Amino acid sequence: xxxxxxxxxxxxxxxxxxxxAAYELISSELLLDGSARLNLATFVTTWMPSQADRLMAxxxxxxxxxxxxxxxxxxxxxxxxxxxxxxxxAPPSDQATGCSTTxxxxxxxxxxxxLKWRWRERMRAAGAPTERPNLxxxxxxxxxxxxxxxxxxxxxxxxAMEGERYTLGAAEAAALCDExxxxxxxxxxxxxxxxxxxxxxxxxxLDALQRDKGIDVPIHVDAASGGFVAPxxxxxxxWDFRIPRVQSINAxxxxxxxxxxxxxxxxxxxxxxxxADLIFDVNYLGGHMPTFALNFSRPGSEVVTxxxxxxxxxxxxxxxxxxxxxxxxxxxxxxxxxxxPYDLVSDASxxxxxxxxxxxxxxxxTVFDVSDRLRERGWLVPAYTFPANREDLxxxxxxxxxxxxxxxxxxxxxxxxAHTAALEALDGPLPASRPQVSAFAH
Ligand SMILES: *Cc1c(COP(=O)(O)O)cnc(C)c1O
Numbered sequence: 001x002x003x004x005x006x007x008x009x010x011x012x013x014x015x016x017x018x019x020x021a022a023y024e025l026i027s028s029e030l031l032l033d034g035s036a037r038l039n040l041a042t043f044v045t046t047w048m049p050s051q052a053d054r055l056m057a058x059x060x061x062x063x064x065x066x067x068x069x070x071x072x073x074x075x076x077x078x079x080x081x082x083x084x085x086x087x088x089x090a091p092p093s094d095q096a097t098g099c100s101t102t103x104x105x106x107x108x109x110x111x112x113x114x115l116k117w118r119w120r121e122r123m124r125a126a127g128a129p130t131e132r133p134n135l136x137x138x139x140x141x142x143x144x145x146x147x148x149x150x151x152x153x154x155x156x157x158x159x160a161m162e163g164e165r166y167t168l169g170a171a172e173a174a175a176l177c178d179e180x181x182x183x184x185x186x187x188x189x190x191x192x193x194x195x196x197x198x199x200x201x202x203x204x205x206l207d208a209l210q211r212d213k214g215i216d217v218p219i220h221v222d223a224a225s226g227g228f229v230a231p232x233x234x235x236x237x238x239w240d241f242r243i244p245r246v247q248s249i250n251a252x253x254x255x256x257x258x259x260x261x262x263x264x265x266x267x268x269x270x271x272x273x274x275x276a277d278l279i280f281d282v283n284y285l286g287g288h289m290p291t292f293a294l295n296f297s298r299p300g301s302e303v304v305t306x307x308x309x310x311x312x313x314x315x316x317x318x319x320x321x322x323x324x325x326x327x328x329x330x331x332x333x334x335x336x337x338x339x340x341p342y343d344l345v346s347d348a349s350x351x352x353x354x355x356x357x358x359x360x361x362x363x364x365x366t367v368f369d370v371s372d373r374l375r376e377r378g379w380l381v382p383a384y385t386f387p388a389n390r391e392d393l394x395x396x397x398x399x400x401x402x403x404x405x406x407x408x409x410x411x412x413x414x415x416x417x418a419h420t421a422a423l424e425a426l427d428g429p430l431p432a433s434r435p436q437v438s439a440f441a442h
Contacts, residue, residue: 007025040400040404041397045260047402048305052305064297065296065297073303078096080306085097085267090270096267104144109294110266115135116133122216128179133154134155135154135157135185136184168197177217186199188222188223188224193395194350194397196237202219206245219243221240223249225251226256227251228257246269250266250267254302256351256401257309326348332412333347333356334347340420341420342357343359356395364423366383368394374416383395
């Protein structure tokens, strides 16, 4: 056996150190990672009940694609799709159309592909060229849409920010559409400031475009975060399949869906919205099971624990969890605005997420300095610069998730007030501490 004190790290040792020693070694090493509960940067779930840990461990070996071997896991996936179709008001049908994915990125790729295929069918039927598809979205799109465009050769048409409009505007979206537009991606919950894009208004602007110019542009809603928030705490907001123009929706089960990474969901409003030639049949108990996915094998445990969360919390449970996050986020936003030097860019009235900046008269320190100081106590609060045309705006962002308590919020406020007071007491400007990152990708 190799020495337990000194196993090689980057090549396979001739002899291993044994399961128990390896477990001790690796679990101690991972203590060096940041504390997930103090991470106010990520949208991804960092707390689940202990029953989820148990069920995940019990289902780790189940391969999601192996519907023949694990028909009950497949059944649980299809129940989750039905639950989401109902939650997002898909038209009633005998079978909801959708699937689980590894996250919103894969789900967005599938939604985008369906849009591209359907656009191509329409163009071919009209005898029109199919070389130059484009997709319209706000410049605040998550990086998965830029990936989608690059990987599948679609021109991204991104609407810049303007003044205090930090998301896609309806008129601006419609103005960029033409006969080569495969769809508009609207975001329910921008990662930059947590605000919802006006899906219903965008749909109206596209209705007008169809009336005036005969161009029919579908909408895909990237509801990575909002798909699990709006139905519970903003039920009156119409953003989903209630809008006929909304053809598909993605969401991350591992964000406000309250499951550890990685599970996401892609749903279409009906079978017509998903072109048949994108679907592959896998053998399923002698019958056929349609699948639509970029990958093949993946664990069943995240899908199973998504169903655990649906079953254990129910509608009222999800509402309570999201409302609590929202209340804490709004409380934090109001308290931070009251400290003095900060201005709110958003106030957590959509997602339990808000961004804030420094008032223009603050010249001795930047949001990047504030982020660095908070990190000394373990708080991860990212600072970043907005994209075009608001590169002048640098912000801090806080994401409140299940697991953040009022006590933790008050500890964060105490630390932020103390650091801010110290920074305010500076006689002159701090030297630039580090390169100021302009893109922030989650
Ligand atoms: C997080 C996020 C994504 C990517 O989701 P993953 O589940 O991490 O792949 C896409 N779009 C938006 C709006 C997001 O917030």
